[in-house]
Amino acid sequence: MIGMFDSGLGGLSVWRQLRHALPQQDVVYLADQGYCPYGERSQPELIARAEAITAWLLQQGAQLLLIACNTATSAAARHLRERYPQLPIVGMEPAIKPAVLASQSGRVGVLATHATLQGDKFRQLVAQFAGDTLVVPQAGKGFVELVEAGELDSERSRAVVGRALAPLLEQGVDHVVLGCTHYPFLAPLVRQLLPAHIDIIDPTDAVIRQTLRLMQQHGLAAASGPAANYRFASTGQPGNMAHFLQHTLGTMAQVEYIDLPG
Structure with a gap:
């Protein structure tokens, strides 16, 4: 079992x-x-x-x-x-290595909880795999609560997800790593809100x-x-x-x- x-x-x-x-x-x-x-x-x-x-x-x-x-x-x-x-x-753990290896722009975003982004494991992964690639961390504030409520595609969820993606778009990332198991349930919405050239990476x-x-x-x-x-x-x-x-x-x-x- x-x-x-x-x-x-x-x-x-x-x-x-x-x-x-x-x-x-x-x-x-x-x-x-x-x-x-x-x-x-x-x-x-x-x-x-x-x-x-x-x-x-x-x-x-x-x-x-x-x-x-x-x-x-x-x-x-x-x-x-x-x-x-x-x-x-x-x-x-956030799939930083495959995102870095696949990146053409040298900039990748990581969506995760505040605790994950502040943890030693995240810092170790960045130090080990990022190299010259800029890793842009972004907390998915409110994402977990949306999934727990089953609110996967609504005006509120679009606004919450859009706010989190905006800094990553400003930094010119070409890959977005989903660093929380709640987030794949919002992946269809993330896909809608991202330009087509930006790939989403799920480590599942x-x-x-x-x-x-x-x-x-x-x-x-x-x-x-x-x-x-x-x-x-x-x-x-x-x-x-x-x-x-x-x-x-x-x-x-x-x-x-x-x-x-x-």
Whole structure:
């Protein structure tokens, strides 16, 4: 079983691709909606939250942890790997390397939460891969809240997304990296608001490949058998998550309410 978590519904953008790549693999997904958004939380808060969630997922039988959240990965992945050295862990990080390699203008934009952009991991990625390319960070202020509300294409969402894209357009970027798992749900709107020559990069495919590699490496991949069992839980609004699953992802599912410490 794969255990996944995110601050809310954003990690479902990873799950929707995971179910196609690993159709026999059971998954338990916890949306920490009672603590969402993560973007303005401190690192100690996020580490404590990630520990509590990981402990719960392991109790449910998870054998691999997929941190389907850039902010939580940046804040807590290293800590969790030290805390659980035998547990395969996959995290999310902004796809700066492929954006830099593909850029013709030498300018790429990164849309992410404030916490991700202020984290050590983001600075390390820029230092390691940017070279002479200018990496323009931009917080997607309000993006997470739009996705959590299911407001993916409205006048308000167009205004919020447009404000975030404006500084990137002013800098002349030719690639925009989606550095938060909530943001792919707004990708169609981002695409509408960007000139055609600007490419959007979503790291989800690379994360799915890494998940599959680790599952095979640790002998956890279910190569055949019955269709996967998916279990969904929320620390906040089960009805909201069930509605999103049905109307955005076309999946009918019950969502449990989970009361975690803190």
